[in-house]
Amino acid sequence: MQTMITPQQTAQTEAFGSEVLRNDAASVAVKSLAPANRSAVSAERGGAMLSIVVPTFNERGNVHALVAELGRVLDGLEWEVIFVDDDSPDGTAGLVRELAREHARVRCVQRIGRRGLSSACVEGMLASSAPYLAVMDGDLQHDPAVLPRMLELMRDPQVEIVVGSRYVAGGSPEGLSSWRLAVSRFATWMGSAVVPRDLHDPMSGFFLVRRSLLEETVRDLSGMGFKILLDIVASARRPVGLREVPFVFRTRVAGESKLDSLVAWEYGMLVADKLLGRYVPVRFLAFAAIGAVGVGVHLGLLTIAYRMEHLPFVTSQAMAAAITMVFNYWLNNALTYRDQRRRGWKWLGGLASFMAVCSVGAVANVGVAAYLFGQRTQWLLAAIAGVVVGAVWNYAVSSVYTWGRPKA
Ligand code: GDD
Ligand code: MN
Numbered sequence: 001m002q003t004m005i006t007p008q009q010t011a012q013t014e015a016f017g018s019e020v021l022r023n024d025a026a027s028v029a030v031k032s033l034a035p036a037n038r039s040a041v042s043a044e045r046g047g048a049m050l051s052i053v054v055p056t057f058n059e060r061g062n063v064h065a066l067v068a069e070l071g072r073v074l075d076g077l078e079w080e081v082i083f084v085d086d087d088s089p090d091g092t093a094g095l096v097r098e099l100a101r102e103h104a105r106v107r108c109v110q111r112i113g114r115r116g117l118s119s120a121c122v123e124g125m126l127a128s129s130a131p132y133l134a135v136m137d138g139d140l141q142h143d144p145a146v147l148p149r150m151l152e153l154m155r156d157p158q159v160e161i162v163v164g165s166r167y168v169a170g171g172s173p174e175g176l177s178s179w180r181l182a183v184s185r186f187a188t189w190m191g192s193a194v195v196p197r198d199l200h201d202p203m204s205g206f207f208l209v210r211r212s213l214l215e216e217t218v219r220d221l222s223g224m225g226f227k228i229l230l231d232i233v234a235s236a237r238r239p240v241g242l243r244e245v246p247f248v249f250r251t252r253v254a255g256e257s258k259l260d261s262l263v264a265w266e267y268g269m270l271v272a273d274k275l276l277g278r279y280v281p282v283r284f285l286a287f288a289a290i291g292a293v294g295v296g297v298h299l300g301l302l303t304i305a306y307r308m309e310h311l312p313f314v315t316s317q318a319m320a321a322a323i324t325m326v327f328n329y330w331l332n333n334a335l336t337y338r339d340q341r342r343r344g345w346k347w348l349g350g351l352a353s354f355m356a357v358c359s360v361g362a363v364a365n366v367g368v369a370a371y372l373f374g375q376r377t378q379w380l381l382a383a384i385a386g387v388v389v390g391a392v393w394n395y396a397v398s399s400v401y402t403w404g405r406p407k408a
Pocket of ligand 2: 141252257
């Protein structure tokens with residue numbers, strides 16, 4: 001089973017294992033317990049030094065092969081793998097637990113009613129106590145054989161994060177289609193607004209991070225979308241000790257990619273959040289932008305109903321307002337609250353609550369504008385104040401009542 005690693009690698013791994021991995025926080029903690037309690041707590045084996053967090057959604061066909069590969073390349077190290085599964089319909093979580101009953105190194109975190117690659121990674125890392133945390137995909141597109149090399153670089157105490165990069169010499173995005181490659185390169189360029197230049201592959205979903213860096217940044221993470229690496233590095237707001245290791249992004253064999261055409265939107269939201277999130281919630285910006293588009297839709301509908309179809313003005317205005325609310329709800333549900341999207345019957349329930357919230361918002365809007373206008377405020381200013389109050393109300397209340405708990 002040792003055939004995957006060269007003797008030289010084995011030697012390195014062993015040296016690493018004895019010098020760093022065995023000197024772990026877990027054994028320090030156990031030593032600090034009163035002697036009488038020690039034996040009760042301390043197991044034969046200490047806690048894992050390296051946790052590999054693997055987000056999964058419908059990866060049943062890949063779990064066994066991944067665990068087997070990890071076992072081969074990490075032989076001799078104290079490692080564990082934590083699968084974080086978002087209740088995959090294909091039963092990935094059940095399969096992982098089956099394996100976990102046989103192999104103590106395998107663990108499963110199952111999330112119900114949630115989706116999201118980034119948040120899955122964060123929760124997996126928080127479920128671990130290991131001082132070194134790796135994140136990798138569960139579809140074998142990331143080569144586990146790179147992990148020992150990543151650990152090796154961590155021997156330098158200055159290094160806080162090691163990134164598996166497709167864009168440095170020796171690495172390659174082989175498994176990406178040419179369209180995905182173009183998108184990926186564009187997104188990389190955009191990301192350079194928030195991450196250091198020496199990070200060549202901020203989109204990578206394959207990296208190893210020191211627990212201290214996670215703990216420093218975890219409360220500032222946006223947790224949106226799928227770019228957990230970029231999120232961590234941008235949230236540090238200081239230069240982080242960074243290294244890159246080239247790797248070849250392999251072609252997916254079993255299952256299919258979950259990242260659809262809207263990843264670009266999610267990515268834009270993440271970059272905007274890192275740039276502006278300190279000043280204003282990026283969801284509010286998206287909500288306001290969609291609201292502005294809604295004004296255009298409303299005026300278009302009004303023109304059709306009132307000017308072209310000659311319906312009464314009030315009827316036309318009411319119809320335009322109702323349809324615009326549906327339009328705004330649909331877009332906000334698909335984009336602003338993509339991660340908390342309502343589907344099926346819940347979509348309709350959400351629509352009802354959204355329309356109720358916005359109706360109150362409209363009353364607030366007109367009320368504030370009328371009051372200011374009565375106080376001799378210039379009409380345009382009064383109107384804008386009304387719109388702002390209405391929009392803030394709609395955003396704040398719908399984020400709670402329509403889409404559930406907002407992110408703190
Ligand atoms: N828990 C959870 N929840 N896991 C998810 C979700 C989710 O909502 N969506 C995807 N995953 C898991 C998949 O099961 C897989 O293990 C991993 O996340 C990556 O998802 P893929 O669907 O295979 O992504 P990809 O191959 O298209 O994209 C990969 O390459 C990109 C670079 O081009 C990922 O590594 C991206 O992070 C990376 O940016
Ligand atoms: Mn993949």
